[in-house]
Amino acid sequence: MVKHKACVFISGKGSNLENLIKKSRDYNFPINISLVISNNKKAEGIKFAKMNFIPFFIFNEKSRFFDYQVLNILKYYNVNLICLAGYMCIISKNFLRRYKKKIINIHPSLLPKFKGLNTYTRVLKEKEKKTGCTVHYVNEKIDDGKIIIQKSFIINSNDREKDLKLKTQKLEKNAFPEAVIKIYKTN
Ligand code: GRF
Numbered sequence: 001m002v003k004h005k006a007c008v009f010i011s012g013k014g015s016n017l018e019n020l021i022k023k024s025r026d027y028n029f030p031i032n033i034s035l036v037i038s039n040n041k042k043a044e045g046i047k048f049a050k051m052n053f054i055p056f057f058i059f060n061e062k063s064r065f066f067d068y069q070v071l072n073i074l075k076y077y078n079v080n081l082i083c084l085a086g087y088m089c090i091i092s093k094n095f096l097r098r099y100k101k102k103i104i105n106i107h108p109s110l111l112p113k114f115k116g117l118n119t120y121t122r123v124l125k126e127k128e129k130k131t132g133c134t135v136h137y138v139n140e141k142i143d144d145g146k147i148i149i150q151k152s153f154i155i156n157s158n159d160r161e162k163d164l165k166l167k168t169q170k171l172e173k174n175a176f177p178e179a180v181i182k183i184y185k186t187n
Helices: 015-023 046-051 066-076 093-098 119-125 161-186
Strands: 004-010 031-038 056-058 081-084 103-107 130-137 147-154
Touching: 004 015, 015 031, 015 046, 015 161, 031 046, 031 066, 046 056, 056 066, 066 093, 081 161, 103 161, 119 130, 119 161, 130 161, 147 161
Parallel strands: 004 031, 004 081, 031 056, 081 103
Antiparallel strands: 103 130, 130 147
């Protein structure tokens, strides 16, 4: 199977990056992680790129050359899919135009509910009965594009923020790879 080349954008821990790298070792998984980009030089997740000999680049998103530099590198590595995995920056219109329907994001709530930050706090405050995660295409609005996959669980009365985080992130480890498979099945 010829695999598509993917780039993962991170800002922090990188557990989704680590998981996607593992999954990409499966013969049938449609992508290889060819590149990792971080906007944060202290992102823990960079270690997964290093450990797996995957090229990685760190760029300051505040630089006026950011888009130019990143777009050049993506082109150089022939990247076909961009996976945002805990990437804490907004993707510019310029970027979205170049990679139409090729940028996906994972979000720790059942979108369209609880877009943005501090999802677990808000989920508890709103006394939701269930929550989960969403993988969606990225558009110009935050946490807004077409949904590819969602996974949910029922919230227990004694669940605290840390429990929601644990359960949500566990679901993410299936949701992200399944979304990637779904994309290449339907395209
Ligand atoms: C995930 O929960 C994801 O949904 C959110 O940020 C977190 C990133 O975790 N966007 P990690 O860096 O992949 O461990």
